[in-house]
Amino acid sequence: MSNVDYPIDDFGAIAYVDASYSDTGRFGSIGIVMLTRSEVIQYSEIPENLEDCALTSTNHELLAAAKAIQMAKERHIKNLIIKHDNNSIAEVAKSHSVTKTSMEEWYKQLVMKHREKMSITFKKVKGHSKEYFNELADTLANKALKAERVKRTNTPLFFSLGDKFQEALSKVKICG
Numbered sequence: 001m002s003n004v005d006y007p008i009d010d011f012g013a014i015a016y017v018d019a020s021y022s023d024t025g026r027f028g029s030i031g032i033v034m035l036t037r038s039e040v041i042q043y044s045e046i047p048e049n050l051e052d053c054a055l056t057s058t059n060h061e062l063l064a065a066a067k068a069i070q071m072a073k074e075r076h077i078k079n080l081i082i083k084h085d086n087n088s089i090a091e092v093a094k095s096h097s098v099t100k101t102s103m104e105e106w107y108k109q110l111v112m113k114h115r116e117k118m119s120i121t122f123k124k125v126k127g128h129s130k131e132y133f134n135e136l137a138d139t140l141a142n143k144a145l146k147a148e149r150v151k152r153t154n155t156p157l158f159f160s161l162g163d164k165f166q167e168a169l170s171k172v173k174i175c176g
Contacts, residue, residue, distance in 0.1 A: 009037065009079075010036075010037050010038075011076070011077060011078040011079055012036070012037070012077065012078070012079040012080070012081075013034055013035060013036045013072050013075065013077045013079070013080050013081070014034070014035045014080075014081045014083060014133075015032055015033070015034045015035075015065075015068035015071070015072065015080060015081070015082050015083065016032065016033045016034075016035075016083045016084075016125075016131075016133040016134045016136065016137040017030070017031070017032050017061070017064035017065050017067075017068050017082055017083070017084050017089065017137055018030070018031045018032075018061070018064060018084070018085065018086075018127075018134070018137040018138045018140075018141045019031070019057060019060035019061045019063070019064050019086075019141050020060070020138075020141040020142050020144070020145040021055075021056070021057035021060055021145075022145060026055050027046060027055065027145075027148060028046070028047070028055065028056075028057065028059075028060035028145065029044060029045065029046050029047075029060065029141045029142075029144035029145040029148065030043075030044060030045060030047065030060055030063055030064035030067060030141055030144075031043070031044045031064065031136075031137040031138060031139065031140030031141030031142070031143075031144065032044070032064055032067060032068050032071065032137055032140070033133045033136045033137045033140070034068060034071055034072070035133065036075065036077070041071065042136065042140055043067070043071070043140070044140035044141055044143065044144040045067075045144060046144055046145075046148045047060065047063050054101075054103050058086065058088050059101075059103050061084070061086040061088060061089055062088065062089065062092065062103065062104070062107040064089075064137075064141070065082055065084065065089045065093075065107070065111075066107055066110055066111075068080070068082055069082075069110065069111065069114050069118075069120065072118065073114060073117075073118065077118060078117075078118055078119065079118070079119045079121075080118055080119065080120050080121070081121045081122075081123055082120065082121070082122050082123070083123050083124075083125050083131075083133070083134060084122065084123075084124060084125065085124070085125055085126065085127035085128075085134060086127075087124065088104075089122060090122035090124065092104045092107055092108055093107070093108060093111040093112075093120075093122065094108075095108075095112060
């Protein structure tokens with residue numbers, strides 16, 4: 001694990017985010033590994049209540065990054081580095097980016113809002129490059145997806161996005 005960065009102070013965190021998606025089942029999952037100075041948090045889930053048009057791989061990647069931001073906020077993190085292997089996570093978050101869907105616009109606004117009180121930096125990592133925590137985030141997302149294929153219920157597999165996050169997401173008109 002010599003190539004792993006660790007937060008240098010109590011106000012920093014690094015979040016590795018990833019998602020998995022099943023075209024056949026039309027559902028996806030997210031995986032997050034968040035490193036703070038004092039803990040390594042592993043998180044995965046199947047986001048619920050998404051409109052049919054929002055069920056895409058890219059949207060699940062955006063949801064993983066959004067959840068990482070929420071987790072950082074809850075921990076009073078001031079400097080968050082989001083490591084990702086999907087270009088959309090950083091591109092859509094740019095203030096000058098042109099969003100194509102309301103989901104992208106929701107994500108962009110969420111990032112801009114949280115940047116008022118938190119430094120959020122995006123760093124691209126090559127997928128499946130044996131970067132330990134990136135692989136772990138991928139594994140978490142894949143395990144949740146595989147478990148959901150076996151057990152299609154409406155109960156969260158590991159954790160839920162949280163009432164406030166889920167409530168905010170439910171108010172977003174994701175389709176066009």
